[in-house]
Amino acid sequence: MSRKTKNTLFKSITCIAVITCFTILLFLFGVIFWNGIPAINLEFISSSSSNFGADGGILYQIIGSVLIVIVSALLSFPIAIGTAIFKSEYLKTPKWQKFSNILIFGLNGIPSVVFGIFGLILFVNILGFGISWFVGSIILGIMMLPTIILTSFQSINSIPTIYRESSLALGLNKWETITKVLLPQGFSGAITGLLIGLARAIGETAPIMFIATAFSGVNLPQGIREPVSTLPTHILALAQQATNPEALQNAWGTSLILIILVMLFSLSALFIRNRQQSLSQL
Amino acid sequence: MRDTFVLSNRIGKNYVVLSTFISTSIVFLILILLMINSWQVISLSDANLFSSEWAPYKNSFGILPMLYGTVIVTFISLFLAIPLGIATSIFTAEILPEKYRYIVKSVLELLAGIPSIIYGLIGIAFFSIWIQDFFQLQTGRTILTAGILLSIMILPTIITLSDDALRSVPKKYREASKGLGLYQYETIRFNLLPIAKSNIIGAVLLALGRALGETMAVMLVIGSIDEIASPFYNWLTPGQTVTSKLGREIAETSFGSVHFSALIFMGFILLSIVLVFTIIAQHYSKRTERLYE
């Protein structure tokens, strides 16, 4: 085979690969929208579920998901920013940077079901919280940490040293430099990370399915030590009734709503990242 | 003035140190808790841990079928996703015109954001039915189905990170190589890929870690039978992975029982393997720090 033929063949193969991926992508999104849209109407979104989910709507699942995820963000964000600041401003040697990277990426790589088990052992049993939506928020918050830490770190760390030096020269101490000079600039990066973390957290099932949620009979949690229903666990329960076409249809509807929420967070993150990039090019 | 100067500095420092301590100690905390809870089943001498018979009523907790399932499902997913992913990344990095890059990259990020439970739903509703019909099986919930589904799930990771790896090779190498009369295929194969190799390996290892840890999608389509396939290459039968086992049974198992301990032990092994691969991946992909693929 001549060199030229090999080249053309190679290019064709990569082209086929791209088309394959594109087809898969179209299929996935297509299927979700095609099956989900018929299942959705105003009633679906605004009423509670009944008959193990085969009838009724997903109002409380939506509320539950949003609740658990917002609280997890509130718990996670301060800790993540603090860690990012420490990593950027207080850790000086490459060795420490590498070490902290290992720990952070390690945390990121932990399987989601292991997080669930961790929550089960520590919070539900040892600390005696029982099945609690708040524990779910804690666990999801822990899962979000690496994402927020790394984006915030990149954002703060990339601020040129001259800003720090000018601030210190004006008489601000280190902490004031951080809060008044660095954080405002790095904030959009942190928010981007937060939104991405939210997008992931809202779709998680395994970490919360046995520590924070219950399938039926739950509307709004009355207190901290109560379970909640969420969109992903609802899909799980419906998927296990896949032979029932009504349940299946509701599963698609719930999936579509979930995807829309995930996309909302992801697109916001993209949007903010873009704005930040075009701002910094001015 | 002087006091607040020192005080706010100290408060701030305490805050960041505490935050970092929390973030970094969680991994160890999890490992320790899992280790402690595994002890019960390890110390039970006739638990048959490394056999292939999982029968709690008999006090036999052979974890081999689950380990087998994890290994095979991961293998299938990598086998499919690596060539497809790298070939696609070559296209996006080297052949795709610059103006389309932004859209393609954004689409890939969106694709990576699909929750795994939805993959599971699609797996039940489509893939398992297709496999069932195509191979004329009793059930479409097989090891193969799980592998195929998983390969689609790790594809965006491989594509995005390999694309980053190739783009990080400076432009001058391409020009020098082309200037010598090499075709684009030869430039990519003999010049760019070797240079990007370690970052691409890092990408693959990261995808490997995700494949090992995936729970929901696998749980729904693998069939949940605690048996090693026979013959061992017959992947058209139902099986079980560590994650699917955990997902299905941990809620039903009473805390503190031997059964529970056996499940935790499997989780501990899985976690250790995943952490090792994550650390190795870090070593390989030193430059790219994408986390949210």
Add this chain to the structure above:
Amino acid sequence: MKNNSTLSIIHPSTSGIADTILHTSKLNVWINDSHILNDINLSIPKNEILCIIGPSGSGKSTLIRSFNRINDDVEGFNLQGTIQFKDGNIYDITQDTALLRSKIGMVFQKPCVFPVSIAENVLFGVQRQKKLSKIEKLNIVEENLKSVSLWKEVSHRLNDSATSLSIGQQQRLCIARTLAVKPEIIMMDEPTSSLDPVSARAIEDTILHLKKEYTIIFVTHNIQQAERVADQLVFLCDGKIIEQGPVNKLFKNPVNPQTKEYLKNEFCDC
């Protein structure tokens, strides 16, 4: 008074009337909306050293990069006119660009050695053209490293990484690598501007030796270098050819006052 840039004068070199190996006609190049090259008509004689000089931004690099079509991948690149190489138009649809580049080789300003061994660098381009036996490979490595006066310095460590060489040695390695492909024309884009004077001189000597077998086109903004090395000179300013001809004529008797000004004071107000 502007020079008539459509004139393409070939003066016979001292060795007789030279053949033209490359010929451009009404060449215009735009990158995005900038008109980089304006109506270039150039004939490049075979087996001579043609030097393109001019101030920064005059389009010298763009010109030679258009010859081996390495500008094809640059976003917004647009070319009109023809460039004839031997019997064909370089920008013909059927032109195999990889083949073209094996005939028109290029050495870049910043040496770009590949992160492999010295020997593998030399062989990198030529290895693709045909299957080589071990002996052939050794011969090619030795022959081309000798051509650039690098053999003595590295013959005992051919398997070391090329990145361990000094910058001057790396640039010579890049030239050796290009030579191994046996092109007909070798183009060099400011080959010595990243180097110290000693390495620069070594490369100038190499270029003078190469003239026998190859046609050399090189770009420089170092006027003294042009005077030392070139046979033919082309003075490019703001994308137009101000004057071209044998080096002696341009230095002693330039037609265009701008040429005289540039060669004397390195200043051009075009």
